[in-house]
Amino acid sequence: MSRFKRITIKVGSNVLTRSDGKLDVSRMSALVDQIAELHKQGVEIILVSSGAVASGKSEIHAKSKLDAISSRQLYSAVGQAKLINRYYDFFKEHGIACGQVLTTKESLGTRRHYLNQKNCMRVMLDNNVIPVMNENDTIAVTELMFTDNDELSGMIATMMDAEALILLSNIDGIYAGSPEDPGSEVIKIIHPDQQDLSEYIRTDTSSFGRGGMLTKYRIARKVANEGIEVIIANGKKENILMELLADDAVVCTRFLPSSKEISGVKKWISHSDSFAKGKIYVNAGAKIALLGAKASSLLPIGVIAVEGVFEKDDIVKIFDDSDNQLGLGRIGFNSEKVADMIGKKGKKPIIHYDYLYLEQNEE
Ligand code: GLU
Numbered sequence: 001m002s003r004f005k006r007i008t009i010k011v012g013s014n015v016l017t018r019s020d021g022k023l024d025v026s027r028m029s030a031l032v033d034q035i036a037e038l039h040k041q042g043v044e045i046i047l048v049s050s051g052a053v054a055s056g057k058s059e060i061h062a063k064s065k066l067d068a069i070s071s072r073q074l075y076s077a078v079g080q081a082k083l084i085n086r087y088y089d090f091f092k093e094h095g096i097a098c099g100q101v102l103t104t105k106e107s108l109g110t111r112r113h114y115l116n117q118k119n120c121m122r123v124m125l126d127n128n129v130i131p132v133m134n135e136n137d138t139i140a141v142t143e144l145m146f147t148d149n150d151e152l153s154g155m156i157a158t159m160m161d162a163e164a165l166i167l168l169s170n171i172d173g174i175y176a177g178s179p180e181d182p183g184s185e186v187i188k189i190i191h192p193d194q195q196d197l198s199e200y201i202r203t204d205t206s207s208f209g210r211g212g213m214l215t216k217y218r219i220a221r222k223v224a225n226e227g228i229e230v231i232i233a234n235g236k237k238e239n240i241l242m243e244l245l246a247d248d249a250v251v252c253t254r255f256l257p258s259s260k261e262i263s264g265v266k267k268w269i270s271h272s273d274s275f276a277k278g279k280i281y282v283n284a285g286a287k288i289a290l291l292g293a294k295a296s297s298l299l300p301i302g303v304i305a306v307e308g309v310f311e312k313d314d315i316v317k318i319f320d321d322s323d324n325q326l327g328l329g330r331i332g333f334n335s336e337k338v339a340d341m342i343g344k345k346g347k348k349p350i351i352h353y354d355y356l357y358l359e360q361n362e363e
Contacts, residue, residue: 002245004163006044010153014170015235016051023055029090034241036094044125048133048153052080076137087132097129102136105144109275114268118159147215154219155271157228165223167216168235173253174217176200186251192258224255226267269328269357272315278308279317287320291360297349300341310335327358
């Protein structure tokens with residue numbers, strides 16, 4: 001039986017693609033069998049599946065050489081149709097309905113859109129439908145794209161209050177060193193208070209997907225800090241999901257969850273870095289207050305500069321005077337008003353504590 005009642009599972013392009021670039025249908029079917037079994041046990045599953053671009057590529061040959069955006073649009077349009085059809089048929093064999101949710105960064109950028117997306121997933125789960133998510137690659141252009149589906153799945157796990165996030169790729173976990181080097185081993189457990197391991201992780205990306213180990217690691221740490229266990233494992237191994245969840249000694253990297261409570265709004269803000277519309281620079285005094293043990297809001301007196309054009313309630317990044325990012329927040333005023341308030345005493349907070357996410361404080 002699974003230890004978890006709600007899980008987000010992300011399947012990477014490499015898991016679903018054979019070495020000749022074709023969709024690995026038998027792997028897909030094996031993963032669906034396991035997900036169906038968990039579903040029957042009463043576990044709520046949200047599946048984030050990559051593979052649209054990769055499966056479209058093997059299906060269609062463009063008439064002329066296409067630029068990166070056009071080829072992604074063409075392949076994902078065809079590949080996503082193929083992918084969801086397969087999922088639909090495989091789940092149907094188990095008497096389970098799945099539904100397609102295609103999203104974009106923009107559709108998660110405001111609190112209203114975020115809650116709307118959450119509601120969509122909730123209503124699906126409440127009706128026993130398994131959401132199968134992907135980024136809508138046909139309309140998400142470069143600057144508005146998720147870094148990869150690892151980022152998307154981290155956000156979804158947080159949004160849906162999942163107890164676990166499982167990232168399936170084609171390697172066994174995070175290695176201390178290069179996976180090709182026989183001397184390097186998979187790091188089995190990463191504790192929430194453990195030092196940053198980024199420097200030991202290789203930075204190249206896999207052949208079919210966009211993500212790499214370093215982004216996986218960073219997302220995993222962030223999500224684990226929000227109280228969700230994150231597991232990075234090899235999706236090409238037989239029966240991997242069942243084994244992981246039965247807590248067998250299967251090789252993988254587990255990021256143990258922090259026990260800290262973070263509000264839903266702060267979790268949303270923590271994943272909103274790429275939606276930020278502006279920057280707020282604070283002085284040394286404000287930095288000390290914000291990072292101190294006592295909960296503090298950001299007041300105008302601590303602000304030294306503002307950049308960008310934003311509206312009230314937009315997300316902004318917060319920097320110290322040496323250009324180090326301290327965190328993110330939902331701003332209480334538009335950029336013009338903030339510019340007028342800089343350095344003034346006795347005004348209302350520019351960012352209220354409840355809408356502040358400070359990286360250092362949450363780790
Ligand atoms: N959304 C892309 C696809 O389905 C994959 C992005 C990624 O590699 O994470 O092809």
